[in-house]
Each structure stands twice: as structure tokens, then as C-alpha cells.
Amino acid sequence: MSSAHVTPGSVPGPKLAAHFASLEVQKHAARLGMWLFLATEILLFAGLFACYAAYRFLFPEAWAACSRELDLTMGTVNTVVLITSSFTAAMAVHYAKVGKNKMVGHMFVLTLLMAVAFLVIKYFEYKHKFEVGTLPGRYYFYEGIQLPGAPLYFTVYFASTALHGLHVVIGMTVLMFSTVRAYRVGDFSANNYTMVELGSMYWHLVDLVWIFLFPMLYLV
Amino acid sequence: MTPSSSIAAPGAVPGHEATDDHGHHPSYLTDGTTVKSWLLTVDHKRIGIMYMAWVLLFFLVGGIFALLIRIELLTPGPTIMDAMTYNRVFTLHGIVMIFLFMIPAIPAIFGNFMLPLMLGAKDVAFPRLNLLSLYVYLAGAGFALWGMLNGGLDTGWTFYTPYSAHTTTSVAPVLFGAFIIGFSSILTGMNFIVTAHTMRAPGITWFKMPLMVWALYATSCIQVLATPVIGLLLLLVTAENLFSLGMFDVARGGDPVLFQHLFWFYSHPAVYIMVLPAFGVMSEVVATFSRKNIFGYRAVAYSSVGIAFVGFFAWGHHMFVSGQSTFNAGVFGVLSMLVGVFTAIKVFNWVGTVYKGAVEFSTPFAYFCGFLFFTVFGGMTGIAVATVSLDVPWHDTYFVVAHFHFIMVGATIMAFLAALHYWFPKMFGKMYHEGWGLVSAALIILGFNATFIPQFLVGNAGMPRRYYEYPERFQALNVASTAGASLLAFGFIIIAIYLTYALVYGERADNPWNSKGYEWLTASPPPTHNFIGPQPTYPEEPHFYVDPNTGKGEVSDV
Ligand code: HEM
Ligand SMILES: [Cu+2]
Numbered sequence: 001m002s003s004a005h006v007t008p009g010s011v012p013g014p015k016l017a018a019h020f021a022s023l024e025v026q027k028h029a030a031r032l033g034m035w036l037f038l039a040t041e042i043l044l045f046a047g048l049f050a051c052y053a054a055y056r057f058l059f060p061e062a063w064a065a066c067s068r069e070l071d072l073t074m075g076t077v078n079t080v081v082l083i084t085s086s087f088t089a090a091m092a093v094h095y096a097k098v099g100k101n102k103m104v105g106h107m108f109v110l111t112l113l114m115a116v117a118f119l120v121i122k123y124f125e126y127k128h129k130f131e132v133g134t135l136p137g138r139y140y141f142y143e144g145i146q147l148p149g150a151p152l153y154f155t156v157y158f159a160s161t162a163l164h165g166l167h168v169v170i171g172m173t174v175l176m177f178s179t180v181r182a183y184r185v186g187d188f189s190a191n192n193y194t195m196v197e198l199g200s201m202y203w204h205l206v207d208l209v210w211i212f213l214f215p216m217l218y219l220v
Numbered sequence: 221m222t223p224s225s226s227i228a229a230p231g232a233v234p235g236h237e238a239t240d241d242h243g244h245h246p247s248y249l250t251d252g253t254t255v256k257s258w259l260l261t262v263d264h265k266r267i268g269i270m271y272m273a274w275v276l277l278f279f280l281v282g283g284i285f286a287l288l289i290r291i292e293l294l295t296p297g298p299t300i301m302d303a304m305t306y307n308r309v310f311t312l313h314g315i316v317m318i319f320l321f322m323i324p325a326i327p328a329i330f331g332n333f334m335l336p337l338m339l340g341a342k343d344v345a346f347p348r349l350n351l352l353s354l355y356v357y358l359a360g361a362g363f364a365l366w367g368m369l370n371g372g373l374d375t376g377w378t379f380y381t382p383y384s385a386h387t388t389t390s391v392a393p394v395l396f397g398a399f400i401i402g403f404s405s406i407l408t409g410m411n412f413i414v415t416a417h418t419m420r421a422p423g424i425t426w427f428k429m430p431l432m433v434w435a436l437y438a439t440s441c442i443q444v445l446a447t448p449v450i451g452l453l454l455l456l457v458t459a460e461n462l463f464s465l466g467m468f469d470v471a472r473g474g475d476p477v478l479f480q481h482l483f484w485f486y487s488h489p490a491v492y493i494m495v496l497p498a499f500g501v502m503s504e505v506v507a508t509f510s511r512k513n514i515f516g517y518r519a520v521a522y523s524s525v526g527i528a529f530v531g532f533f534a535w536g537h538h539m540f541v542s543g544q545s546t547f548n549a550g551v552f553g554v555l556s557m558l559v560g561v562f563t564a565i566k567v568f569n570w571v572g573t574v575y576k577g578a579v580e581f582s583t584p585f586a587y588f589c590g591f592l593f594f595t596v597f598g599g600m601t602g603i604a605v606a607t608v609s610l611d612v613p614w615h616d617t618y619f620v621v622a623h624f625h626f627i628m629v630g631a632t633i634m635a636f637l638a639a640l641h642y643w644f645p646k647m648f649g650k651m652y653h654e655g656w657g658l659v660s661a662a663l664i665i666l667g668f669n670a671t672f673i674p675q676f677l678v679g680n681a682g683m684p685r686r687y688y689e690y691p692e693r694f695q696a697l698n699v700a701s702t703a704g705a706s707l708l709a710f711g712f713i714i715i716a717i718y719l720t721y722a723l724v725y726g727e728r729a730d731n732p733w734n735s736k737g738y739e740w741l742t743a744s745p746p747p748t749h750n751f752i753g754p755q756p757t758y759p760e761e762p763h764f765y766v767d768p769n770t771g772k773g774e775v776s777d778v
Contacts, residue, residue: 018749019342019419029345029418036410040448047452047482051467054478137465137472152473155465159456 027194034198038205041167045209048160052216055156059149066145066153067217069134071125075218078121079210085114086207089175089200092182096193101186104196108179111203115172122165129154157217164209171206174199245752247649247745262347263748267354268333269647274358275329278320285313287709290671290702296690303688307374308389310686314377315368315394319401320361322632323490326497328357328408330639331436333647335412337739338430340421340756342749345414349407357404364397376686378487381468381479384457391461399454402447405493409443412436423758430738430762431507431520435500438524442489442496442531450486453479477542484535491628492531492559496524498635499566502591505638506570507763508735509585510577513773514763516569523562530558540611549608556606563599567592582733583657584642590665591634598627601676616686619679622672630668637664637715642733644719649745650726656718663711670704738762 020026056063092107133141136158140151178199182188188196248265252258258266288309292299301309332350336343344350367373367390375384375391384391416429416437429437456467457479466472468479507514514520536544536552544552570592579585601623605611614620645651674697679685683694690698731740741756766773 017347019347020345021419025418029414032417033346033349033410033414036413036444040406040410040444043445043448044452047449050482051456051478054475055473058475059473137463137467139463149473152466155467155474159459159465159467163452 023191030194030198034201038201041205042209045160045163045212048156048163049212049216052156052160055149055152059147059152062145062147062149063153065147066134066150066157067220069142069145070157070218071128072218074121074125075214078118079214081114081118081121082207082210085111085118086204088114089203092178093193093197093200096182096188096196097190099189101182101188104188105179105182108175108182108199112172112175112179115168115175118168119165122161160213160217164206164213167206167209171203174202245743245747247743248748249648249745251748260351262343262351264332264336264344264347264350265647265746265750267350268329268331270354271324271328271332271357274354274361275321275325278316278361279325282313282316282321283709283712285309285316287705289313290705292688293690293698294702296692296695298689304374306688307376307686308368308372311373311376312368315364315373315398317629318377318490318494319364319398322494322628323401323405324357324408325494325632325636326501326639327412327436327439327493328353330432330501330643331408331412331497334643334739335415335433335436336419337742337746337750338433338737338762339415339419340424340738340741340751340758341415341419342751344411345418346411350411353404353407353411356407357401360397360400360402360404362397363400364394367391367393367397378483379454379457380483381457381460381474381476382470385460385464385469387461392458395454395458395461399451399458402451402454405443406447409440409447412440413444421755421758424738427518427521428758428761429521431503431514431517431524432497432500434521435496435503435524438528439493439496439500441525442493442528446486446489446493446532449482450490453482453486477539480539480542481535484538485532488535488538489528489531491624492527494628494632496527498591498632499524501635501639501642502570502588503566504737504763505584505588505642506573507765508642508733508737509580509582509588510574511580511765512573512577512763513761513765514569515572515575516565517761519565520569523565526562527559530555530562534559534606537606537611540608541615546608553606553608557603560599560603560606563595567596567599580733582641583654583661584638586658586661586665587634587638587641590661590668591631591638593665594626594630594634594668598623598630602627613682614679616684617679618675618683618685621685622675622679625672625675630672633664633668637661640715640719643739644722645729645732646739646744646746648723648726649729649743650722651729651732652722652726653718656714660711660714660718663707663714667704667707667709667711671701671708672704674698674700674704736760736763736765 016023016026020029088107088110092104092111095101095103095107129135132144133139134145134154135141135151136155137151140154142150178196181195248263252261258270261267288300289306292301292306292309332344370393371388371390373389373391373394374387375389379391379395384395416433420429456465459465460467460469464472466474468474468476470476503514503520534552534556536548537556540549540552570588601619605614605620605623641652641657678694678697678701681694681697683690730744738758742751760773764773
């Protein structure tokens with residue numbers, strides 16, 4: 001439903017959609033909707049975690065050997081990058097609440113830069129795997145590990161990191177909208193920051209999923 | 221304020237909202253008549269109607285496939301098609317019926333239309349997301365149908381690996397289509413949950429919500445919690461089929477049983493996505509036509525949530541014969557039976573509502589009777605197949621086919637048709653011909669029994685499901701089943717005819733049942749924003765009927 005009419009010249013502010021009783025309710029609905037959506041995202045990854053757990057149980061040796069093949073340094077750097085980016089995203093919400101639109105934009109730009117850094121590092125990790133042949137399923141040609149279940153490990157690795165990478169890209173798109181809005185329109189304020197809040201909630205999810213993936217794939 | 225009203229009627233004053241309180245109030249049907257005003261609407265009622273058009277179309281497609289299956293099985297050998305075509309036909313029948321008809325049918329059509337009305341809300345919480353869910357559904361359907369026309373699919377609707385990883389039929393587009401349809405289901409579920417939490421009108425507390433809303437709420441929780449898991453699974457199998465990643469393929473170390481676990485983790489709860497809304501419809505119908513408040517309102521409400529909850533712990537009963545330990549099988553068997561307990565609570569309360577009620581035997585009530593029979597009979601065969609020792613011989617025979625058609629298809633179709641007849645006046649402001657309604661209800665209930673009772677028998681005698689040819693001795697029962705299916709089809713044709721007629725020539729009707737459900741508190745068909753003037757108040761529970769003898773209303777909380 002389109003938002004209520006804004007009289008020309010009035011201060012741009014939160015817009016109450018016609019079917020909600022009050023702004024309070026509208027904000028509550030948006031947040032509840034986002035939480036539900038994030039729950040579905042976590043469950044999506046939970047399916048992959050289940051596959052991981054099942055196969056780790058079936059092929060303990062291959063799993064141990066393969067996780068040692070991953071580049072721990074790159075993984076760690078990426079973890080730090082993502083956690084930091086989650087922090088700047090949270091700061092954006094803080095600035096939105098006090099109406100400092102420029103700072104909201106700056107914080108999101110920092111977040112986006114770190115997201116790009118994350119993807120670049122991921123690219124080098126993937127590139128290395130394509131070169132040595134630690135690839136999923138029938139594409140596996142790595143001589144170093146010839147244990148049964150090794151190709152399966154990389155199936156799980158690529159499936160989960162690719163799905164996570166896709167979420168990074170989606171998250172970046174979402175944040176970009178808020179960034180443009182913060183710079184151009186500048187209407188975030190104490191009672192109008194839902195968009196920034198929801199965007200950075202999504203970004204925290206991206207971070208959170210990685211915090212699960214990192215120890216799963218790289219450490220244990 | 222909706223696009224439909226922003227397309228100004230000729231002569232409208234600029235800036236004047238056509239729906240404002242100004243004497244003449246167009247119904248949602250007449251408020252904007254251009255194609256665009258329908259396709260881009262965010263009105264939950266119009267979205268419900270559009271869903272109805274598509275869902276009925278897919279029901280027709282699925283039904284045609286069903287008849288093809290039955291015709292093929294008329295004779296022991298080949299009848300009208302070859303074996304490979306047969307595999308495709310039953311797969312497409314299953315996929316179309318489950319993903320395109322049964323799952324969206326009641327929530328997306330009647331849920332969309334009624335839920336905001338029942339909560340005294342002007343719309344669902346996220347109207348644009350609601351419209352999006354329709355188009356996502358259609359996009360998914362497009363993918364799936366495209367795959368079906370380009371080579372089809374021969375895995376059965378369960379897509380079991382490793383076969384689905386290797387078959388050269390169009391697995392990928394169909395699976396991807398199903399994945400997309402899952403999104404639509406999640407969006408609808410999220411919307412309903414948030415709507416129930418935030419948009420209840422003043423006076424409507426949780427325990428004054430109509431039972432249909434409770435049922436939709438429980439259904440939505442399942443949709444939100446289970447669908448992502450199958451979404452992932454469908455993606456993985458698609459990738460498996462395209463790139464041989466080995467995830468569920470024994471030849472590459474993968475585990476097909478893991479696939480089964482994940483598949484049934486969704487698909488067992490999914491059967492409650494189909495049947496819980498049916499329970500909701502029936503609670504409304506039984507109260508209206510017994511002219512009594514529902515007996516044991518809280519028990520009925522809680523049992524919906526209970527079914528949704530235990531539904532997540534029963535999936536293993538589909539895998540009794542896939543190498544599960546006896547202990548696991550026993551646990552899953554008992555957990556499955558808990559679902560039966562919750563369903564029985566509902567059944568007792570419905571019967572308690574009819575008891576000493578002033579029953580009006582109309583078409584929706586006729587479907588309620590059929591529903592009660594299918595639910596009880598189908599549920600009891602469910603308990604039977606949840607008993608491991610019994611399921612071992614019955615597994616993958618026509619007995620299972622009959623079980624799930626009885627409970628899932630039987631109960632849901634009864635509720636779907638009851639809803640269609642009960643709310644037809646609400647949605648269109650017109651009335652259909654009661655006599656024809658009762659005749660076709662009788663035909664359909666009879667036809668359904670005639671179709672599936674022989675399948676219980678032939679399955680018990682050992683005929684496996686999904687087989688193309690069968691020994692001579694099974695023929696009589698198969699012919700009976702096909703005859704029943706023809707009766708069923710005939711019943712549907714009659715309904716299509718008189719409802720279409722009623723749509724055009726039907727008598728004006730507002731609340732022909734004198735129902736006291738909340739959704740009847742507004743005009744039929746409702747105006748665009750559901751209510752005109754001040755918001756109605758809700759001092760009483762829904763279905764608060766006053767006993768003509770004692771002059772007292774019955775409070776539902778027993
Ligand atoms: C209330 C609604 C119910 C619905 C909609 C439903 C639906 C279904 C469906 C669709 C299948 C077949 C899946 C397939 O293999 O294609 C099935 C199988 C089964 N159902 Fe139900 N069911 C219901 C209730 C129950 C109950 C209450 C129980 C147990 C107490 C139960 C136990 C089983 C078992 C054990 C099977 C597997 C049989 C086999 O494959 O050998 N069902 N059901
Ligand atoms: Cu089941």
C-alpha cells in the first residue's frame with residue numbers, strides 16, 4: 001500500500017501506511033517480519049550444517065585432513081573483516097537514530113568496502129582451489145588427499161561458502177540502497193530509521209553465518 | 221490509496237479518494253476495473269481472487285493428469301501410454317497437486333481474503349509482499365511447467381536421490397521451480413504471522429481470534445520453519461543433477477538416506493500445511509451451521525499449534541524401511557501417533573459443537589460431514605501405517621497412496637469446497653443454487669470413496685505404488701477406482717457450471733447463513749478497505765449465537 005500523502009514542503013519524516021493503526025505498530029510489524037525472515041535464512045544454512053555434521057561423522061579422517069588444506073590465514077583475516085564490518089553497520093544505526101545522515105552514509109561505505117575486501121580474499125581462496133584441484137564431487141583432482149569423502153568435503157565447502165557469498169552480495173545491495181538514501185535524501189532520524197536498522201540486521205546475519213562457517217570449515 | 225483507487229474514475233475530483241466515506245462505496249470488485257488495477261493491486265481480497273483463478277487452473281491440470289493415470293491403470297498391460305510417459309504423468313500429477321494446488325489452496329485464497337477481515341484489519345501487514353508472493357508463485361510455476369513440457373520428470377514428487385541425481389529428464393528446472401514456489405509460501409506465512417501479531421482490531425484478543433486464524437497462524441509457523449530446509453535441499457539436488465557434486469549420491473560417498481531425512485523434515489510438516497487450514501475452515505463452518513459457538517475453543521486453538529509442533533518430530537515414519545534402527549522407528553512411530561491425539565481433540569470438539577446444535581444441512585455442512593469421515597478414517601489408517609510392523613508390508617503399496625489421499629486430499633478438498641461455498645456470498649455477494657450444491661457434494665463424496673477405498677484393498681493385497689503394469693488379479697479393484705475417479709470428475713464439472721452461473725446470474729446475497737463470524741461484520745462483497753466508517757467493535761467472541769429458548773449466548777471457553 002502506498003504511503004500517506006506528504007504535503008509539499010513539509011519535513012520528510014516517517015510515513016504511515018494507510019492500513020496500520022500507528023507508527024509504533026508499523027515499526028513493530030517491520031521488525032517482526034525481519035526477525036522471521038532472518039529465522040528462515042538461518043534454517044536455510046541449518047540444512048547445510050546438518051549435511052556437514054552427517055558427513056563429518058561418516059568420514060572423520062577425510063574431514064580432518066581436508067580442513068587442514070584450507071588457508072587459515074585468509075579465513076581468519078576474513079573473519080576479522082566481517083566482524084569489523086558488522087560493527088560499522090551497527091554504528092550506522094546509531095547515527096541514524098540521532099539523525100546524522102552523513103555519518104550513516106560513511107559507516108555504510110566502510111561496511112561495503114570491507115564486504116568487497118571479503119569477496120576479494122574469497123576469490124583468491126577459490127582460485128587456489130581451482131588450481132590445485134580441491135573441488136567438489138567429480139571435479140576433484142587433488143593428489144595430496146586421497147581419502148574417501150574428501151571430494152564430499154569440498155562439495156560442502158563450496159556449497160556453504162558460495163551460498164554465504166551470495167548472501168554477502170545481497171546484503172551489499174541492501175546496504176547500498178540505504179547509503180544512497182542517507183546521502184541523497186537524508187531523512188533518517190530518531191523516528192525514521194527502520195530501513196537502516198533492518199539493513200544492518202541483515203548484515204549481522206551474514207556475519208553470524210560466517211562465524212559458524214569459519215570454525216566448522218577451517219578450525220575443527 | 222491503493223493503485224486501484226488512484227486510477228481515478230472519470231470525473232473524480234483530483235485528490236479525492238474514491239473510497240472515502242462519501243455515501244457511495246464501491247466493493248473491492250468494482251473499485252477499479254482495468255486489467256492493471258487487478259494485476260498491480262495490493263488489496264488482499266483481489267490478491268486472493270487472483271490466486272483463486274490460478275490455483276483452480278492448476279487443479280484442473282493436476283486433475284487431468286490424475287484421470288490419465290486412472291485410465292492407464294484400467295487394464296493390466298499398457299492402455300494409452302508407454303511406461304516412461306506413465307512415470308512422467310504421475311510425477312507431474314504429484315508435483316502440480318502438492319506444490320501448485322494443495323499448499324497454496326486454502327491459505328493463499330481464503331486465508332488472504334478472510335484473515336484481515338477476521339482480525340478487523342484493513343489489509344495484511346505487508347500488502348506489497350503479498351502481491352509479490354503471487355508473482356513469485358507464478359514464476360515458480362512457470363519454471364516447473366516449462367521443465368515438464370521440455371522432457372518432463374520421472375522421479376516422482378519426492379525426488380529421491382540417487383535416481384534424481386542421474387536421470388536425464390528435466391529435473392533441474394522443475395526443482396528450481398519448486399524452490400521458488402517455496403519462497404512464495406514463506407512470504408505468505410510471514411505476512412500472516414506478522415498480521416496476527418500486529419493488526420488485530422481493538423477488542424480482538426488472542427483468544428477471541430476466529431479459529432480459522434489460529435489454524436492459519438499455526439500453518440504459517442510451519443511454512444516459515446520448514447520451507448527453508450527443503451529450499452536448500454532442492455538447490456542441492458539441482459546442483460547435483462547438473463554438476464554431479466556427490467552430495468546425496470552413493471557412488472561419490474554421499475548418503476541418499478540423508479536426503480530422505482531432510483526431505484521428510486519438510487514434507488511431513490508440509491502435509492499439515494495442507495490439512496491445518498482445512499481444519500480451520502471446518503471450525504468456522506461447523507459453528508455457523510450448528511448455530512453454536514465452537515465447543516472447546518481453546519482446545520481447538522491449542523491443538524493446531526500442537527500439531528504444528530509435533531509435526532516436526534514425526535518425519536522418520538517415512539523411513540521405517542530405509543535401515544533405521546528399531547529404536548528410532550519405535551520413537552518416530554509414537555511421535556506420529558501424538559499427531560493423531562491432537563487431531564482427535566479437534567474431532568471431538570467438532571462433534572461436540574454439532575451435538576444439540578440447530579443444524580442447518582446446507583452444502584458447506586455436507587462437506588463437513590464428508591470431511592469428518594475422511595479425517596477419521598484417514599487418520600486411523602495413519603495410526604496403522606505409523607505402526608512399524610504394519611508399515612513394513614504396506615510401505616510403497618497402494619495402501620499408503622490411499623491413506624494419504626484420504627487424509628490429505630480428502631480432508632483438504634472437502635474443506636476447500638466447503639470454504640468455496642461458505643464464503644462464495646462473502647466474496648462475490650451472490651448466491652448459488654443450493655440444490656445443485658448438495659447434489660454435487662454427494663457425487664464428490666461418493667466418488668472419492670469409490671476411488672480410494674479400492675486402493676486400500678488393492679494395496680493391502682500387495683499392489684505396489686508407481687507401477688505401470690500389474691497382475692490380472694488386481695484389475696477389478698483398479699476398474700472400480702477408475703470408475704470412482706470419473707464420478708469425482710463429474711462432480712467437479714457440475715460445481716464449475718453452477719458456480720460460474722451464480723457468478724453472473726446469482727441472486728444478491730449478503731450473509732445468507734446469518735453467520736456470526738467476524739468476517740461477516742462488513743458488507744458482501746467488502747469495500748476496498750474492508751470497513752466503511754468507524755472500525756467495528758468486537759465485544760463478543762466470533763460465533764456467539766444466542767439460544768432462542770434460553771435467550772443466553774454460549775461462551776466458548778470450556
Ligand atoms: C493429518 C494429516 C495427514 C496427512 C495430510 C498425511 C499425509 C501423508 C502423505 C502425503 C503420505 C505419503 C507420502 C509419500 O510417500 O508420498 C503419508 C504417509 C504416511 N503417513 Fe500420513 N498423513 C497424515 C496423518 C498421519 C498420521 C496421523 C499418521 C500417524 C499416526 C501418519 C502416518 C503416516 C505414515 C507412517 C506414512 C508412511 C507410509 C509409508 O510410506 O509406508 N499420517 N501421509
Ligand atoms: Cu509423514
